[in-house]
Amino acid sequence: MSVKVLTANRLTDGEAVWLGANGEWLDHIDGALVARHAEAVAALEEAGKAAIKSNLVIDVNVIDVEERGTNLYPLRLRERIRQLGPTIRLDLGKQAEKTSANAA
Amino acid sequence: MYRYDEFDHAFVSARVEQFKDQVERRLAGELTEEQFRPLRLMNGVYLQLHAYMLRVAIPYGTLSGRQMHKLAHIARRYDRGYGHFTTRQNIQYNWPALSDMPAVLDELASVEMHALQTSGNCIRNVTADHFAGAAADEVADPRPYAEILRQWSSMHPEFSYLPRKFKIAVTGADRDRAAIQVHDIGLHLKKNEAGELGFAVYIGGGQGRTPMVAKKIRDFLPIEDLLTYTTAIVRVYNLHGRRDNKYKARIKILVHETGTEEITRQVEAEWQAIKDTDLKMPQQDVDAIDNYFRMPDLPQRPEGWSQLAISRKADPSFARWVDQNVTPHKNPDYGVVTISLKPIGGIPGDATDAQMDLVADIAEKFSNDEIRVSHEQNLVLPHVAIADLRIVYDLLLTDGLATANAGLITDIIACPGLDYCALANARSIPVAQRISERFGQPERQADIGELKIKISGCINACGHHHVGHIGILGVEKKGEELYQISLGGSGDEICTIGDITGRGFSSEEIVDAVETIVDRYLLVRTDKEETFLATYRRLGAAPFKDALYNETANAA
Numbered sequence: 001m002s003v004k005v006l007t008a009n010r011l012t013d014g015e016a017v018w019l020g021a022n023g024e025w026l027d028h029i030d031g032a033l034v035a036r037h038a039e040a041v042a043a044l045e046e047a048g049k050a051a052i053k054s055n056l057v058i059d060v061n062v063i064d065v066e067e068r069g070t071n072l073y074p075l076r077l078r079e080r081i082r083q084l085g086p087t088i089r090l091d092l093g094k095q096a097e098k099t100s101a102n103a104a
Numbered sequence: 105m106y107r108y109d110e111f112d113h114a115f116v117s118a119r120v121e122q123f124k125d126q127v128e129r130r131l132a133g134e135l136t137e138e139q140f141r142p143l144r145l146m147n148g149v150y151l152q153l154h155a156y157m158l159r160v161a162i163p164y165g166t167l168s169g170r171q172m173h174k175l176a177h178i179a180r181r182y183d184r185g186y187g188h189f190t191t192r193q194n195i196q197y198n199w200p201a202l203s204d205m206p207a208v209l210d211e212l213a214s215v216e217m218h219a220l221q222t223s224g225n226c227i228r229n230v231t232a233d234h235f236a237g238a239a240a241d242e243v244a245d246p247r248p249y250a251e252i253l254r255q256w257s258s259m260h261p262e263f264s265y266l267p268r269k270f271k272i273a274v275t276g277a278d279r280d281r282a283a284i285q286v287h288d289i290g291l292h293l294k295k296n297e298a299g300e301l302g303f304a305v306y307i308g309g310g311q312g313r314t315p316m317v318a319k320k321i322r323d324f325l326p327i328e329d330l331l332t333y334t335t336a337i338v339r340v341y342n343l344h345g346r347r348d349n350k351y352k353a354r355i356k357i358l359v360h361e362t363g364t365e366e367i368t369r370q371v372e373a374e375w376q377a378i379k380d381t382d383l384k385m386p387q388q389d390v391d392a393i394d395n396y397f398r399m400p401d402l403p404q405r406p407e408g409w410s411q412l413a414i415s416r417k418a419d420p421s422f423a424r425w426v427d428q429n430v431t432p433h434k435n436p437d438y439g440v441v442t443i444s445l446k447p448i449g450g451i452p453g454d455a456t457d458a459q460m461d462l463v464a465d466i467a468e469k470f471s472n473d474e475i476r477v478s479h480e481q482n483l484v485l486p487h488v489a490i491a492d493l494r495i496v497y498d499l500l501l502t503d504g505l506a507t508a509n510a511g512l513i514t515d516i517i518a519c520p521g522l523d524y525c526a527l528a529n530a531r532s533i534p535v536a537q538r539i540s541e542r543f544g545q546p547e548r549q550a551d552i553g554e555l556k557i558k559i560s561g562c563i564n565a566c567g568h569h570h571v572g573h574i575g576i577l578g579v580e581k582k583g584e585e586l587y588q589i590s591l592g593g594s595g596d597e598i599c600t601i602g603d604i605t606g607r608g609f610s611s612e613e614i615v616d617a618v619e620t621i622v623d624r625y626l627l628v629r630t631d632k633e634e635t636f637l638a639t640y641r642r643l644g645a646a647p648f649k650d651a652l653y654n655e656t657a658n659a660a
Contacts, residue, residue, distance in 0.1 A: 012131065013201040014156035055133040059151055059526075076583065077531075078522060082153045086523035088451055088533045092184055092199075093154050 002064045002075060005032040006044045007082070008057035016082040016094070017057060019047060025057060028094060029065070029072050029083050105168055105474065106251050106396040108216045115258070116213045119220060123147045124206035131203060144202075146226075147209065148219025152524050155199045159222040160212060164232035164250040164274070165193035165477040165484075169468035172475055174215040176460035182208050187460070189445060189453040191517055191568055192271075193231050193477045194222055198524055220258065225266045227257035227338070231273045233281045234478035237397055238440045238486035240432035244301055246276035246293050248394040249330060252385070256331050263338050267345035268353035270338065271310075283479060283595035285309045285318040286571055288355045289337060294324075302326045307337055307367070308359030311565035315601045316356040319364040321371060327390060329375075331383040336375035340367065400472040400487060405437040408490030415494045422497055424546060425508035430493060439490055441471070443483040443500060444507040444515060448544035449537050452518045453481035462503050470496050479568075480556075481517055482510065513555040513622070514540040517568050521561030521578060522585075528561035530578025530585035531611075535559055538615045543622070552622060555636045558593075571595035573637045574621060575602045576614065587614040591621070591648055592640040603645050606653055617652060624651035 006019040017025040018032040048060040064075040085093015130140040148159040183197040230250040237245040275282040276293040284290025290306035309318025416423040430439040476484035500506040521532030558572030569575035575590040586608040593602030
């Protein structure tokens with residue numbers, strides 16, 4: 001079943017970020033606050049508006065994701081690419097950080 | 105090359121200071137994103153999927169070694185060690201932080217560069233033939249006029265808030281290498297029967313959602329009238345271009361809806377009112393700019409031809425590169441070298457900082473310190489002695505820059521697509537890479553001959569798919585990437601918009617579909633001399649549709 005999370009880009013460096021359950025903006029989708037019903041989605045949208053005012057992020061959007069086990073899987077390819085990095089440069093973006101973290 | 109005067113330096117420095125202040129105010133929260141967005145766009149700063157993107161202007165695609173070294177330095181220090189050369193003869197950095205932008209613009213200003221008017225609804229960076237000032241077939245160098253247009257259009261008070269962006273391209277040869285007929289204004293520099301220089305003027309060309317070939321509204325405009333006439337065109341557009349609908353706001357729609365005859369009448373009427381005003385260019389002013397672009401004093405190097413013959417015989421790879429990537433220069437002892445940024449399976453238009461430094465070093469030593477960026481996403485060394493071709497080739501080889509494919513099927517234009525771009529619906533680069541791998545074998549490419557594939561990841565057509573001999577447009581359908589093919593497009597002097605073949609192809613199918621088209625071409629061409637485009641123009645779409653969709657071309 002599709003659920004929703006809130007995503008944006010950080011103001012200072014443009015990095016893709018997701019709103020965490022703790023109210024912080026996270027560098028990775030893991031731990032993002034998941035909205036499972038209409039009221040929760042409305043709350044996400046409100047959080048989005050507040051986030052723009054708070055001046056931490058820009059281009060705030062509610063996106064569709066699927067819960068696959070413990071992972072969140074964005075339904076649109078665009079969002080999967082934002083989550084990982086360019087598919088043609090696996091050494092760049094968040095996928096690279098994860099790879100190097102795993103390697104370490 | 106053009107050098108900044110005091111006014112240029114003061115102007116660019118003032119803009120850097122202004123933007124520095126705007127960035128500080130944005131980071132401090134004094135400006136909202138809504139307020140800041142148009143300001144950052146005016147300075148070439150976009151937001152993409154993973155980060156900000158900075159688009160740096162390379163006016164008419166001309167660079168010195170020092171400038172290219174600076175681009176390499178910026179890639180290394182502020183980005184991830186590479187840059188992307190675009191179909192607008194610009195360079196884009198994909199990862200700079202907003203907080204670093206003022207420093208990057210400072211660095212650019214130190215080498216007479218900037219990112220102004222690389223975005224926004226203004227007159228954008230003026231583009232030109234990438235072989236300008238060097239090609240043997242050139243009537244006159246178009247760059248002095250591109251530079252005059254740059255100076256006139258920079259921060260033009262009347263034309264900074266046009267209905268939509270506005271692109272001007274200039275060429276100085278009958279062979280159109282600047283795709284002028286798919287620009288808002290296309291200028292073809294030529295001589296009349298009396299031997300005087302002037303321009304054929306085209307307006308209303310463009311790609312994007314509604315592709316249009318430009319209409320010629322003047323066959324010969326004297327040089328002195330360049331700015332008055334251009335002002336008249338842009339003024340008519342600024343007054344009457346649509347502002348109610350972003351998708352109908354370009355001048356091509358105005359020309360189409362008004363009719364060529366009527367729009368020409370309006371332009372001419374406006375021109376009559378202003379043609380003898382301050383913008384009429386005195387010859388001495390034109391000469392002063394022209395002087396910056398005069399042909400360098402190239403020493404005679406006749407020994408090159410015999411050396412070349414020996415080197416060619418000894419090394420077939422070198423011979424192939426010379427045949428494909430070196431074109432005739434005005435001076436017979438010299439050649440114009442295309443440095444392909446399309447290694448087999450590589451990312452079209454990308455260059456690492458080390459590659460940029462290498463090209464800069466080679467240009468300083470062997471090309472009179474000049475480099476060009478082509479709208480086909482390659483680099484050009486405009487003045488290389490035939491005697492130096494071997495050493496230049498060997499140097500290029502050291503960092504993967506000697507791919508012998510200029511104009512061939514693997515010399516693919518591709519926009520950044522969904523791998524980077526916030527506007528894209530589908531990926532472009534991986535498709536280009538897979539096509540390149542499929543056709544990468546040198547003998548196969550040579551057998552296919554000239555064939556331009558151009559790929560865009562959305563309808564905005566930054567990858568020029570409408571004028572690809574084979575054009576590919578990526579769309580999103582039911583959450584999947586789908587690729588439409590068009591055939592028979594061409595951006596040269598016989599400009600045509602490609603015809604869509606029919607239903608699109610999935611990511612898995614698209615490379616096979618291209619191969620099907622190419623195989624059919626090889627089957628039906630009269631001989632090896634008949635290019636893909638010539639074959640398409642002779643036979644039309646039927647044999648290719650038949651091959652793609654297994655239909656009987658003439659079922660009736």
